[in-house]
Amino acid sequence: MPEWLTEEGVGETRTVLVDGGEIIEARVELDDVLPAGRTLEARLISVGSTGRNAIAVTADGTEVLLPRAPQATEGSTIRLTVTRARIPGSEPWKRPLARLAADEEAAVTERPSATVLAFPPLPGRDRLAEEGWDELLEQARSGVVRFDGGELRISPTPAMTLIDVDGQLPPTELAVRGAREAAKAIRRLDIGGSIGIDLPTVGDKAARQLAGQAIDDILPKPFERTAMNGFGFLQIVRPRRRASLIELAQDRAAFEARALLRRAASAKGAIRLAVHPAVAAALRQDWAEALSRQVGGMVTLRADPTLTMSGGYAEAS
Known part of the structure; x- marks a missing residue:
């Protein structure tokens, strides 16, 4: 049964809709950003x-x-x-x-009613990790979503988010499967606004209609879309309330800093964060202070240029 979960971490609040051990929808709200609905x-x-x-x-x-x-x-x-x-x-x-605002309008939040998770996660009970949070972050940072027989490559641009569908399946099958997987990724990665999907060229009008129907079956309303044209292109427009996970990952150093803070929050006592220099520069003082309160000890940094941006870790200080 679908269930909303929310976790108030350091620097961001993560909210996900899970079903059958899979994240169906995810939203990330940064602490210093005015949220939609306020x-x-x-x-x-x-x-x-x-x-x-x-x-x-x-x-x-x-x-x-x-x-x-x-x-x-x-x-x-x-x-x-x-x-x-x-x-x-x-x-x-x-x-x-x-x-x-209307005269009678009160402050609201767009967060759905959700089960609040403990933060930091209790040992052996990290629900977000169990549901695929780390895999979701990898999709956001790489822009690559793989599925059986193909993959999506997602690229944010100033005008729209573009999704390229490629794979080894026959074109008609890949068009329908790719449309379905693109719709799932749009929802999972919280992509809004104008979205272009580049599917394999399919001459069969019935197959193009099936591709459009696959999107209609996955994406919740409201949204609008065009029909898939003869060149395989289809456009979707849906509400855009906040940055998508793909867009958040474009600010790579801050994205990786917040991901590291989640991993490090389960430590106990004084710790040192070994990080890429760019991540060290993005780690804000108030984040370090919040993490210090979580772990119950001083938090220091060690910049290591041999580490990847996502390869930071916590070590005993």
């Missing part, structure tokens, strides 16, 4: 132009973009609801998006 007050600093792209700033200095400008003067305080969290990575101008 309602708060902010000061309007620019009304934008022609009724679009106003900018407000929150009490902690976070700039928020309102695609539809409110009927308010610059300098006034407005109440807004975040509709999309900030997208980190190579496009720092992608600020949180928001709309003017």
Whole structure:
């Protein structure tokens, strides 16, 4: 039976939907990012132009973009609801998006009702690892999702997330199977916005329709999609509330730092984190302090350029 699980770790909160020993859907919320659904007050600093792209700033200095400008003067305080969290990575101008909040609207969270897991995980009872969390992180960092007879290669671009389907199966079978696996990966890796899927070229219209139906059977509503064209391309547009795991992994050093903090949180006493220099630079002081409280001892760093970005580990200090 499907079950939502959530784990409040150091630097991020991880929420997954699991079923039959598999992660069906995963969401990661960074602690320092305004989440979608949050309602708060902010000061309007620019009304934008022609009724679009106003900018407000929150009490902690976070700039928020309102695609539809409110009927308010610059300098006034407005109440807004975040509709999309900030997208980190190579496009720092992608600020949180928001709309003017309704008068009666209360602060909400988009997190589903879930079983809260102990953090750090109890010895021998790491539910996320048992359900495939480490494999999910590897898919996010590599962008490669393998399945029987083929694989997906997922690439985020400024315009859309592209998914290339390749494999050894006959083209018609690969198109349908690839569409199904792409839809599963979209859900599992929390990919939203505009998505392009490049499937094998299939001349048979019935097979192209089966590929589209495979996506419809996997992806939950709401979303829109085109039909698969004669060149094997199909486009999907679905809500984008936060950065996907693929996008989070583009900020590689911080991504690996948070993954290491999860692994190290089960240690006891003073520890030293051996990490790649880039990961050492990404490890924030407040994260180290939170980890120190978890393990009950001082946390220090040892930068080791021979380690891979994902190869960090904790050792006795």
